[in-house]
Amino acid sequence: MSSNTEHITCLIIGSGPAGYTAAIYAARADLKPVMYTGLTPGGQLTETTEVDNFPGYPKGITGPELMEDLKAQAERFGTQVRFGLVTKADLKATPKRLWIDETTEITADTVIISTGASAKWLGIENETRLRMNAGGVSACAVCDGFFFKNQDVAIVGAGDTAAEEATYLSKLCKKVYMIVRRGEGEMRASKAMQHRVRNTANIEILWDSETADILGKEAVEGAIIKNNKTGTSREIKITGFFVAIGHKPNTDIFKGQLTMDELGYLQIIPGSTKTNIEGVFAVGDCADKTYRQAVTAAGSGCMGALDAERYLGAAALH
Numbered sequence: 243m244s245s246n247t248e249h250i251t252c253l254i255i256g257s258g259p260a261g262y263t264a265a266i267y268a269a270r271a272d273l274k275p276v277m278y279t280g281l282t283p284g285g286q287l288t289e290t291t292e293v294d295n296f297p298g299y300p301k302g303i304t305g306p307e308l309m310e311d312l313k314a315q316a317e318r319f320g321t322q323v324r325f326g327l328v329t330k331a332d333l334k335a336t337p338k339r340l341w342i343d344e345t346t347e348i349t350a351d352t353v354i355i356s357t358g359a360s361a362k363w364l365g366i367e368n369e370t371r372l373r374m375n376a377g378g379v380s381a382c383a384v385c386d387g388f389f390f391k392n393q394d395v396a397i398v399g400a401g402d403t404a405a406e407e408a409t410y411l412s413k414l415c416k417k418v419y420m421i422v423r424r425g426e427g428e429m430r431a432s433k434a435m436q437h438r439v440r441n442t443a444n445i446e447i448l449w450d451s452e453t454a455d456i457l458g459k460e461a462v463e464g465a466i467i468k469n470n471k472t473g474t475s476r477e478i479k480i481t482g483f484f485v486a487i488g489h490k491p492n493t494d495i496f497k498g499q500l501t502m503d504e505l506g507y508l509q510i511i512p513g514s515t516k517t518n519i520e521g522v523f524a525v526g527d528c529a530d531k532t533y534r535q536a537v538t539a540a541g542s543g544c545m546g547a548l549d550a551e552r553y554l555g556a557a558a559l560h
């Protein structure tokens with residue numbers, strides 16, 4: 243560590259709703275937070291269109307606008323928001339040592355990790371195109387299902403998320419095709435969730451099925467579904483295409499230091515944002531595989547900043 247290594251009281255890694263809310267609270271508590279945004283400043287919400295379920299916006303707001311507002315609010319109280327990626331960390335050191343973009347070393351008294359999770363996608367060209375131009379491809383039924391009220395949609399996946407989101411969509415949409423790549427009896431979702439989707443009249447499960455293509459120029463108009471047992475294909479007419487094949491928490495750089503579950507979600511002490519290392523807090527989707535909403539992420543970001551403030555206060559007394 244060189245003598246001119248920058249030292250930060252409260253470092254926030256990641257710039258989604260959790261990170262910005264942590265920044266607002268930390269800045270107002272005079273912790274002089276510095277945030278490194280990661281490669282997608284604003285996080286997952288910058289890839290969605292309308293956000294209708296974030297409290298305080300009765301007319302809705304676009305994801306990018308919401309993130310700009312949160313950034314402006316964090317900066318108003320003095321948060322330094324910097325574009326950059328934390329590529330390495332030694333969290334057990336005192337102070338904690340971290341490296342930005344593999345080159346610049348910094349040290350920190352407290353670290354709030356809000357690196358989020360990334361939705362997995364099928365990787366089909368038209369999926370990417372129609373997702374990017376807000377054409378009806380989404381990885382969040384709770385966020386975007388409302389736009390497909392009384393329409394026919396499809397959802398890919400067979401885990402608890404897919405089953406839960408198919409059920410959610412079935413209440414809004416006319417018909418929901420659930421595209422499952424395995425056969426009947428091999429569905430991954432819990433028995434209770436399976437029972438629910440199988441017994442919902444407007445959910446049709448397409449077993450042994452994979453998405454060969456998504457159709458539509460400006461917006462989704464259909465999909466080509468291939469049966470991987472028989473090799474036959476069929477076209478379904480839909481206006482919305484949901485992907486629920488899992489998320490990957492962005493926590494790889496903390497492996498071996500922070501306790502995480504088998505999927506990589508950071509484990510925190512229940513009722514707090516504390517990780518297994520003192521002074522390191524985890525907030526938002528990187529530590530939450532259950533709720534994954536902007537507002538729950540924001541709430542946990544607030545908790546992270548309060549936990550960091552208390553930690554620093556207690557440390558100052560020693």
Ligand code: NDP
Binds near residue numbers: 364398488
């Ligand atoms: P999972 O990893 O459990 O399931 C992913 C699903 O997507 C699997 O059915 C998998 O198929 C399928 N899949 C993966 N890749 C592809 C692909 N390329 N094409 C088609 N299908 C694909 O993820 P979930 O998000 O569903 O759940 C994550 C965790 O969160 C789980 O532990 C789950 O139990 C938990 N959870 C709990 C909830 C609750 O308790 N209320 C709600 C939601 C999630 P295959 O089975 O063939 O591998």
